[in-house]
Amino acid sequence: MKATAKAHPIQGIVKYHGMFDHELRLPYHDSISVCTAPSHSKTTVEFDSALDADRYVVDGEVLEGHGADRIRGVVDRVRELAGIDERVRFESVNDFPTNIGFGSSASGFAAAAVALCAAADLDLSHPEMSTIARRGSASAARAVTGAFSHLRTGKDDIDCRSERIETDLEDDLRVVAAEVPAYKETEEAHKEAADSHMFQARMAHIHEQIATARHALREGDFETTFETAEHDSLSLAATTMTGPSGWVYWQPESLKVFETVRTLREEEDVPVYFSTDTGASVYVNTTDQFVDRVEAAIADLGIDTHVWGVGGPAQVLDESEALF
Incomplete structure (x- = not known):
């Protein structure tokens, strides 16, 4: 139960700001963005029953506290959907500067969601996986569907998901x-x-x-x-x-x-x-x-x-x- 995925960070076109539900990360309003390439985040995950605790590593740093909690929210949603309870080994790297306004949380959580779904044998569409990534970062939902994408607001995963906008x-x-x-x-x-x-x-x-x-x-x-x-x-x-x-x-x-x-x-x-x-x-x-x-x-x-x-x-x- 191991998989690797990559995703591209986003530039907001019409940015979202603020959430009325911080646990599910449901934004107050819609948003549109474009993914930038070749910049990307790559994530490998493995569910392993031999592990006694999750381990989250990003750019070589072991995460604890709030950073680990955000990843755990995505991991737990995949566990819930797949009906599994194994601990997970999680490693992610970025090939571009992070925490300076280039959308690294979006690509990071998008790659995490897609890798986790693959490792858990979940057969989901990109819009469906976008609802999982959204639990880490609302912008990550748009990084899952890629290119120019629109995240709609809503009170549940049926409505609050991302879709791609086709454009020349x-x-x-x-x-x-x-x-x-x-x-x-x-x-x-x-x-x-x-x-x-x-x-x-x-x-x-x-x-x-x-x-x-x-x-x-x-x-x-x-x-x-x-x-x-x-x-x-x-x-x-x-x-x-x-x-x-x-x-x-x-x-x-x-x-x-x-x-x-x-x-x-x-x-x-x-x-x-x-x-x-x-x-x-x-x-x-x-x-x-x-x-x-x-x-x-x-x-x-x-x-x-x-x-x-x-x-x-x-x-x-x-x-x-x-x-x-």
Whole structure:
């Protein structure tokens, strides 16, 4: 009962913020994202009756406390569905920077859910597995279905699951990831989301944002899709900054990237838009034709960059790729 899977991290297009049920991780509203590749998380799991306790290792670190509890929520759901009670050995690695706003929790929990389902011989669709990954991170649900995906809100697993949005933008999108290494704390921001006086204002327009993004994606409309992502990033930041803790994730380097993007767009007519999740790092969205120009402009700021395309759904890997 052993399996390995990989999943790609997500960039939020219309980000979710806050949950009305923290145990099941049911978000207040819908969200849309795109997976970025080749960046990925890889996870190997094995159910073993000889073990006397679960063991969770991520990037070489043995997890305890809250980190272990989040993984256990996903593991226990798989045990429940499969009707098994064996302990599990769990190891995961990421090939990109984590905890700086690049969606590592999404890819990590997505790879975990898919590997666990395979190891437990559960024959589930990607939308069904997305409900399992969601118990670790709501964003992970979208990393399971991959590419451009839409997670709907709801009060149960029938409604709150992810589905893929088919779009012609998958082939042409290029993401210049501007790496700003400032640690961020997403969990606490989600917990206090509804306490911000900007939260209801965000809720008032989020449904229109979702509809606009879905339509733009179906039409292959790059400008509207990523203009929506840029505006939603500002809305999200306004909400986090006006919560009780006053979270300010952006760093001076983040603002330099914003200004560079706007200069490229306004003075050189380059199709380029910035986007951030809860973190200081910045996604700079452009097309294949302009990616070299955009990357050079961001690199000129002295910021490390990665160039990513669109990643597909989480998948089970051959046993030769197992981590143990």
